[in-house]
Amino acid sequence: MIVLGLEGTAWNLSASLVSDDEVLFEANSAYIPTSGGIHPREAAQHFASNVIGVIGEVLSSTDPRSIEGIAFSQGPGFGPCLRIVGTAARALALKLGVPLVGVNHCIAHIEVERWKTDLLDPMVLYVSGANSQVLSYRQKRYRILGETLDIGIGNCLDKFARSAGLRHPGGPKVERLAQESERYLPMPYVVKGMDFSFSGIATAAQEAMKSASLEDICYSFQETAFSMLVEVCERALSQTDKSDLLLAGGVGANKRLQEMLAIMCSERGARFFAPKTEYLQDNGAMIAYTGLLMLSNGVHTPITDSGANPNFRPDEVEVLWIKG
Numbered sequence: 001m002i003v004l005g006l007e008g009t010a011w012n013l014s015a016s017l018v019s020d021d022e023v024l025f026e027a028n029s030a031y032i033p034t035s036g037g038i039h040p041r042e043a044a045q046h047f048a049s050n051v052i053g054v055i056g057e058v059l060s061s062t063d064p065r066s067i068e069g070i071a072f073s074q075g076p077g078f079g080p081c082l083r084i085v086g087t088a089a090r091a092l093a094l095k096l097g098v099p100l101v102g103v104n105h106c107i108a109h110i111e112v113e114r115w116k117t118d119l120l121d122p123m124v125l126y127v128s129g130a131n132s133q134v135l136s137y138r139q140k141r142y143r144i145l146g147e148t149l150d151i152g153i154g155n156c157l158d159k160f161a162r163s164a165g166l167r168h169p170g171g172p173k174v175e176r177l178a179q180e181s182e183r184y185l186p187m188p189y190v191v192k193g194m195d196f197s198f199s200g201i202a203t204a205a206q207e208a209m210k211s212a213s214l215e216d217i218c219y220s221f222q223e224t225a226f227s228m229l230v231e232v233c234e235r236a237l238s239q240t241d242k243s244d245l246l247l248a249g250g251v252g253a254n255k256r257l258q259e260m261l262a263i264m265c266s267e268r269g270a271r272f273f274a275p276k277t278e279y280l281q282d283n284g285a286m287i288a289y290t291g292l293l294m295l296s297n298g299v300h301t302p303i304t305d306s307g308a309n310p311n312f313r314p315d316e317v318e319v320l321w322i323k324g
Contacts, residue, residue, distance in 0.1 A: 005288025009077025071291020
């Protein structure tokens, strides 16, 4: 089976062709804000201006008659962006006469990384701009064992970076500055059972700029926030007796977070996996591959049910493609 997938939840417009075995082709057009963070209306305008070109580039790589399904990111994400991608996906599915399938963006991150790491049943730490969750598969659902009570770790990093005058995306810049310091400043550490909160760190980091260096603040910010994530992941591994931990989502590209998780897993006899950065970031291949799994198991989305779902949670999806 060959499926074309369209990703467009926030900043990256991406189209990809995948088969059961490999990514066949991918084209991207990233929205980069001139100032501040991501502006949903501007991002949607960028998508609208480039979606035909991106899809055309992918279609030119193959015979369109070989495509057996169209998958698209139905949510979660920015409503204006999701609507552009959804409209393009519906038009393409009708034109080619193939099934349409709406994909949960969070689950797509997990599935493409399970595919690329050959993992069967890992514990998952999913960290992106708006999402921070610890998930585990059980009885046809990805169950959320713990999550942020307020802001996602990626948005928290970006919010602090903007207050420090760092251009979007802020996460990689905070990571680089943190490498230039080893002086820890106390920051709010908030873990409540299996959940965590990051808003206090963002406020404390902004206050610290009055008296501390930016390098020390970035270092302390990362060490505190990532330690919270590591604690909850370790507790989740302990409670479920799972032996593999998979890191998913764009913030997963942070090398310090990877290092801390790897140390924790090593100390408790578990295995840690982080795929290549290209699969951690938003990409069309993850949508196409998850759509392929869904279509292969008889799941498709009627046109009448294909509207954007900005608050689409992963535990709403019945996972029929994992057996046993």
